[in-house]
Amino acid sequence: MAEPLRVAVAGLGSIGMRVATALDQGVDGLQLVAVAVRDVRSAGARLSGLRSSPVVLPLAELPDAAEIVVECLPPSAFSTLGDVVVNLSGKTFVVASVGQLLMREGFLDQARIAGLRIMAPSGAVAGLDGLRAAREIGLEAVSLKTRKPPSSFGEGVMVGEKTVATSGIDKATRLFSGSARQSIAAFPKNINVAATVALAGLGADRTSVEIWADPGVFMNTHELTIRSKGGTLKVVSENLPDEENPKSSAITAYSIIAALRRMNSALSVGT
Numbered sequence: 001m002a003e004p005l006r007v008a009v010a011g012l013g014s015i016g017m018r019v020a021t022a023l024d025q026g027v028d029g030l031q032l033v034a035v036a037v038r039d040v041r042s043a044g045a046r047l048s049g050l051r052s053s054p055v056v057l058p059l060a061e062l063p064d065a066a067e068i069v070v071e072c073l074p075p076s077a078f079s080t081l082g083d084v085v086v087n088l089s090g091k092t093f094v095v096a097s098v099g100q101l102l103m104r105e106g107f108l109d110q111a112r113i114a115g116l117r118i119m120a121p122s123g124a125v126a127g128l129d130g131l132r133a134a135r136e137i138g139l140e141a142v143s144l145k146t147r148k149p150p151s152s153f154g155e156g157v158m159v160g161e162k163t164v165a166t167s168g169i170d171k172a173t174r175l176f177s178g179s180a181r182q183s184i185a186a187f188p189k190n191i192n193v194a195a196t197v198a199l200a201g202l203g204a205d206r207t208s209v210e211i212w213a214d215p216g217v218f219m220n221t222h223e224l225t226i227r228s229k230g231g232t233l234k235v236v237s238e239n240l241p242d243e244e245n246p247k248s249s250a251i252t253a254y255s256i257i258a259a260l261r262r263m264n265s266a267l268s269v270g271t
């Protein structure tokens with residue numbers, strides 16, 4: 001039997017802790033060996049819940065410890081890890097903060113030249129299987145309309161030029177309309193899905209995005225519409241917000257876990 005591939009998880013928040021726990025409980029061919037946390041003391045309970053006792057390393061040292069590095073950080077911490085991993089040949093970088101791949105100019109080219117493999121799991125959005133097939137036949141238009149409960153945007157949110165208290169939003173309010181690239185710049189913690197759709201489809205500048213704060217929805221809702229030479233595809237994801245971090249949909253962590261399981265699976269289903 002081949003040696004398991006070593007996996008490191010960066011960030012043990014709502015997504016990272018679930019990914020680390022799944023690895024800790026067993027994913028064929030993979031072994032959790034290292035994690036990075038912001039503060040070891042405050043992450044104590046999380047770390048003690050893992051039976052495999054991964055080593056705790058500073059972010060920048062994580063890539064040396066593993067063949068696969070799973071990023072589950074806030075966007076603001078991405079570059080400490082990204083700047084190191086981007087130059088490493090033969091590693092796999094699994095990314096939750098997918099928007100950062102678009103925000104950091106040249107990152108994807110640098111990674112490709114270095115020989116780093118980047119995986120962006122579907123995360124909170126469904127329909128990428130169809131999008132990738134539609135890209136092969138010929139894409140014409142791709143749009144994403146995201147609606148979230150106002151509280152998913154934090155206490156305050158920009159509406160036009162003004163910051164508005166989300167508790168006071170009493171009707172569906174459009175917060176943003178523009179390209180995927182612009183959406184990530186405006187809402188880095190809320191719309192990584194736009195980057196994922198853009199990377200699978202028409203790119204950061206030709207993918208249209210709308211973001212709505214809607215007191216009428218309880219779920220984080222993503223409507224993906226794809227027009228191609230093969231027809232039209234509409235996929236609606238209605239995701240329960242994560243209990244710990246309602247900005248993120250609960251399904252996101254499980255998409256990453258499913259992507260990790262698929263790495264060593266003999267049977268691969270779906271595009």
Ligand SMILES: NC(=O)C1=CN([C@@H]2O[C@H](COP(=O)(O)OP(=O)(O)OC[C@H]3O[C@@H](n4cnc5c(N)ncnc54)[C@H](OP(=O)(O)O)[C@@H]3O)[C@@H](O)[C@H]2O)C=CC1
Nearest residue numbers: 011012013014015036037038072075096097123124192248
């Ligand atoms: N691709 C997709 O579809 C989706 C992507 N996301 C994105 O995934 C990422 C993770 O989301 P989520 O888990 O919900 O976020 P959380 O805020 O719950 O978790 C982030 C974790 O990273 C830790 N952290 C912060 N700084 C550092 C550091 N320097 N070194 C190590 N750890 C650090 C935080 O610690 P502490 O709490 O102590 O500060 C926290 O535990 C976010 O960028 C989010 O926007 C979210 C939903 C969908």
Ligand SMILES: O=C([O-])CC(=O)C(=O)O
Nearest residue numbers: 124190191192193248249
């Ligand atoms: O979790 C979601 O529904 C979407 C999200 O926050 C993101 O893409 O960043």
